[in-house]
Amino acid sequence: MVTVIEASGLTKQFGNTTAVDNVTLSVPQGALFGLLGPNGSGKTTMIKMLTGQIRPTTGMATVLGLDVVNDPVGVRKLVGIIPEQETPPSFLSAMEYLAFVGAVRKIPDIEEKAAWWFSFLEFEDKRDVLCKDLSRGTRQKLMFAQAFLHKPVLALIDEPLINFDPIMQRKVKGYLADYVKSGGTIFISTHILEIAEEICSGFAILHNGKLLYSGAISELSGKKQHLSEFFFSQVQI
Numbered sequence: 574m575v576t577v578i579e580a581s582g583l584t585k586q587f588g589n590t591t592a593v594d595n596v597t598l599s600v601p602q603g604a605l606f607g608l609l610g611p612n613g614s615g616k617t618t619m620i621k622m623l624t625g626q627i628r629p630t631t632g633m634a635t636v637l638g639l640d641v642v643n644d645p646v647g648v649r650k651l652v653g654i655i656p657e658q659e660t661p662p663s664f665l666s667a668m669e670y671l672a673f674v675g676a677v678r679k680i681p682d683i684e685e686k687a688a689w690w691f692s693f694l695e696f697e698d699k700r701d702v703l704c705k706d707l708s709r710g711t712r713q714k715l716m717f718a719q720a721f722l723h724k725p726v727l728a729l730i731d732e733p734l735i736n737f738d739p740i741m742q743r744k745v746k747g748y749l750a751d752y753v754k755s756g757g758t759i760f761i762s763t764h765i766l767e768i769a770e771e772i773c774s775g776f777a778i779l780h781n782g783k784l785l786y787s788g789a790i791s792e793l794s795g796k797k798q799h800l801s802e803f804f805f806s807q808v809q810i
């Protein structure tokens with residue numbers, strides 16, 4: 574089994590706050606791995622460390638075999654990222670933004686690939702609209718497209734579905750499920766437990782920065798529990 578994410582004792586301290594507390598976690602290739610946890614439990618901080626955007630205070634992690642501290646640029650070249658609640662640059666049109674990402678990532682045939690995404694996520698009519706004038710959901714479509722434009726072997730996506738309507742959620746869920754079937758790996762942070770239960774193969778629960786649980790979704794059927802029941806029992810709400 575090939576492991577694509579390996580975190581060991583990963584910890585991030587912001588002043589007196591321990592945002593991520595000694596987390597050891599591994600994610601195999603081909604997983605659709607859900608990172609769950611209440612607000613402020615450390616999910617975004619975890620994703621930022623795994624994508625080399627912030628340095629761990631202690632501990633270490635490798636992503637696709639690269640050390641996130643020693644080679645953050647190498648990691649970011651390989652992976653796709655949807656940051657939490659980030660929006661594309663206001664002054665570029667939707668197409669200009671994808672062309673920009675395509676240039677940075679040296680993606681060939683960018684017009685063609687962008688056209689596929691405009692069609693798949695049903696926003697062809699917004700191709701030349703400035704990002705500042707796009708609806709929140711449409712900006713999220715664009716963020717989704719940019720993350721998968723270079724068909725990364727691993728995508729780390731932070732709450733990517735929350736702004737999508739049910740039709741779009743269904744479409745994107747299908748995309749993610751197919752993505753891992755064809756060998757890709759997805760690491761997704763989400764509050765939507767029903768979606769996690771439906772599409773994830775494995776999951777972890779963070780609470781106050783600590784890893785409460787990590788396992789396969791299939792283990793829940795052995796416990797005859799839905800993910801939401803299990804989640805609440807773990808975080809003791």
Ligand SMILES: Nc1ncnc2c1ncn2[C@@H]1O[C@H](COP(=O)(O)OP(=O)(O)OP(=O)(O)O)[C@@H](O)[C@H]1O
Nearest residue numbers: 587590591592610611612613614615616617618619
């Ligand atoms: N740059 C920062 N400076 C100080 N504290 C921070 C910083 N980033 C995050 N934190 C703190 O770290 C903790 C974890 O935050 P994080 O954003 O990782 O949580 P989260 O699980 O993603 O929450 P949410 O579900 O609300 O997105 C919180 O207490 C937060 O206030």
Ligand SMILES: [Mg+2]
Nearest residue numbers: 616617618657
């Ligand atoms: Mg977050």
